[in-house]
Amino acid sequence: xxxxxxxxxxxxxxxxxxxxxxxxxxxxxxxxxxxxxxxxxxxxxxxxxxxxxxxxxxxxxxxxxxxxxxxxxxxxxxxxxxxxxxxxxxxxxxxxxxxxxxxxxxxxxxxxxxxxxxxxxxxxxxxxxxxxxxxxxxxxxxxxxxxxxxxxxxxxxxxxxxxxxxxxxxxxxxxxxxxxxxxxxxxxxxxxxxxxxxxxxxxxxxxxxxxxxxxxxxxxxxxxxxxxxxxxxxxxxx
Amino acid sequence: xxxxxxxxxxxxxxxxxxxxxxxxxxxxxxxxxxxxxxxxxxxxxxxxxxxxxxxxxxxxxxxxxxxxxxxxxxxxxxxxxxxxxxxxxxxxxxxxxxxxxxxxxxxxxxxxxxxxxxxxxxxxxxxxxxxxxxxxxxxxxxxxxxxxxxxxxxxxxxxxxxxxxxxxxxxxxxxxxxxxxxxxxxxxxxxxxxxxxxxxxxxxxxxxxxxxxxxxxxxxxxxxxxxxxxxxxxxxxxxxxxxxxxxxxxxxxxxxxxxxxxxxxxxxxxxxxxxxxxxxxxxxxxxxxxxxxxxxxxxxxxxxxxxxxxxxxxxxxxxxxxxxxxxxxxxxxxxxxxxxxxxxxxxxxxxxxxxxxxxxxxxxxxxxxxxxxxxxxxxxxxxxxxxxxxxxxxxxxxx
Numbered sequence: 001x002x003x004x005x006x007x008x009x010x011x012x013x014x015x016x017x018x019x020x021x022x023x024x025x026x027x028x029x030x031x032x033x034x035x036x037x038x039x040x041x042x043x044x045x046x047x048x049x050x051x052x053x054x055x056x057x058x059x060x061x062x063x064x065x066x067x068x069x070x071x072x073x074x075x076x077x078x079x080x081x082x083x084x085x086x087x088x089x090x091x092x093x094x095x096x097x098x099x100x101x102x103x104x105x106x107x108x109x110x111x112x113x114x115x116x117x118x119x120x121x122x123x124x125x126x127x128x129x130x131x132x133x134x135x136x137x138x139x140x141x142x143x144x145x146x147x148x149x150x151x152x153x154x155x156x157x158x159x160x161x162x163x164x165x166x167x168x169x170x171x172x173x174x175x176x177x178x179x180x181x182x183x184x185x186x187x188x189x190x191x192x193x194x195x196x197x198x199x200x201x202x203x204x205x206x207x208x209x210x211x212x213x214x215x216x217x218x219x220x221x222x223x224x225x226x227x228x229x230x231x232x233x234x235x236x237x238x
Numbered sequence: 239x240x241x242x243x244x245x246x247x248x249x250x251x252x253x254x255x256x257x258x259x260x261x262x263x264x265x266x267x268x269x270x271x272x273x274x275x276x277x278x279x280x281x282x283x284x285x286x287x288x289x290x291x292x293x294x295x296x297x298x299x300x301x302x303x304x305x306x307x308x309x310x311x312x313x314x315x316x317x318x319x320x321x322x323x324x325x326x327x328x329x330x331x332x333x334x335x336x337x338x339x340x341x342x343x344x345x346x347x348x349x350x351x352x353x354x355x356x357x358x359x360x361x362x363x364x365x366x367x368x369x370x371x372x373x374x375x376x377x378x379x380x381x382x383x384x385x386x387x388x389x390x391x392x393x394x395x396x397x398x399x400x401x402x403x404x405x406x407x408x409x410x411x412x413x414x415x416x417x418x419x420x421x422x423x424x425x426x427x428x429x430x431x432x433x434x435x436x437x438x439x440x441x442x443x444x445x446x447x448x449x450x451x452x453x454x455x456x457x458x459x460x461x462x463x464x465x466x467x468x469x470x471x472x473x474x475x476x477x478x479x480x481x482x483x484x485x486x487x488x489x490x491x492x493x494x495x496x497x498x499x500x501x502x503x504x505x506x507x508x509x510x511x512x513x514x515x516x517x518x519x520x521x522x523x524x525x526x527x528x529x530x531x532x533x534x535x536x537x538x539x540x541x542x543x544x545x546x547x548x549x550x551x552x553x554x555x556x557x558x559x560x561x562x563x564x565x566x567x568x569x570x571x572x573x574x575x576x577x578x579x580x581x582x583x584x585x586x587x588x589x590x591x592x593x594x595x596x597x598x599x600x601x602x603x604x605x606x607x608x609x610x611x612x613x614x615x616x617x618x619x620x621x622x623x624x625x626x627x628x629x630x631x632x633x634x635x636x637x
Contacts (some may be wrong), residue, residue, distance in 0.1 A: 053634075058630045058631040078552075080550050082546060082551045083549060084549075086548060093634065096538060097245075097544050099544065100251075101247050101252060109239035110239065110548050112239050113240060113241060113554070114551070114554055123239075124382065126239075136513075142251075158548070194406050210341060232246075
């Protein structure tokens, strides 16, 4: 049995908005193993992006424990969590989120900025991953000079340049046409086959076939798809 | 890729915002540098004047006067019982208790004359004493000079009675060249020489021998003023003034040092105004920096969220903001500095009525840049902290 990469234990998240409490997550518990590729699906407002932000060490839960590779994430200080994100996580955000005034290769080098590597080494690493995603000839283009699919590839390259063990992707094909979306999903599949653990939030059912496991969410509660069956998992009565 | 490159690339590719930020700094620094240069030039000019004239005093005809007020505002000086100064007063100077201090006595009569259809001021002087006292008067052109010969030293010339020496501005205004014949009050004069430009009111004057002018203006023996100079800069000029007034009760003695001190007061007032205005302009420039950076931070919320998400610490985000402000400040203050010293150099003499040049203050470059940059970074502390403290999840709209 593979080791556990992500372990969530009774994670809840409550927001206060205009005096009202909104419970985005309700006692969510699950484990993701190293080398798995997992899709998280659910309607808008189901809590999937909130869960992703918590796993991404960006958003402390109201209660519960989350461990990544055995590290209790929110016992770390905010600055240590920043270091953790740099070393352990690769983020692929919604709508690419590239820095508009940096070229493709400069965007990819972003996670390496605060490392102690030389500029030459950083550039070589970035060039290598851009080649991996098929953009070696467009390294010096600005984001507005790239197509949607190319920008997504740059975003993926940025997520993997630091060789993190875990990639978190939030709707990576949301802005793309079907053909380009399939190409991107194939890329994620390849990365997973190379050993990266992939956790992807998506509302596109076509993407599911590229990933090994699917988790469904609804109203902050977690379901799991196993052997083609939708089987609710409720770890705590709500 | 390093923090500096991120900051530099942001400025390079968002030129409009950078230029707007820089403009405030350019104007601020240029104003401060120009003002301070002009004040420096004024003090330098005053120092030179004190050096030149410090040992000088002027005897003017004594008069009584009152200030006329209307509605609380002074409208004019009313002068009455004006005494006369005459050539008979000159020997009294040498008989006074302070005669031992007296070096040069230069009497003069000033009167308005018509040359062509223009009014001009004609000054009758004893050329030797006048131009010995003022060695900065030099001839630009002189009649009867053979090729290769130099113009004469004014203090050594014997100005013929039918000749005049014309100031630089008067020469241009009246269209007078050396050798020209000119009619003044029905008497013909020849232009003996044209003076080099002094950059003062004296450029508009015409000089001739004292006795000739007294005769021309029908004011025999009368004098408008007597300028005296002491042997030394440190001679007790106030004591000299008192000693002369004792023997010439119809005269009022003003030491040039005293007159220069009045100008020093004016310079001090201008300096105070200059400092206040400089402070205001710097404050406005600082506010421009603050509002521009706040706006920039707000616009870059997602970008800052990305930085934090990929592992930038708060310190790194702070550094990006400070580097951007620092680079813009260095460039803006450099441009502002050079703009300021050029403006002071070429506009300052007209604005401040300085006769000499305003020197370039190259030593101010580094302090101007350092102070401007330091101030800009300090002002940017709030927007920088705001950026660094941003909740990355909120910034990326996960929430």
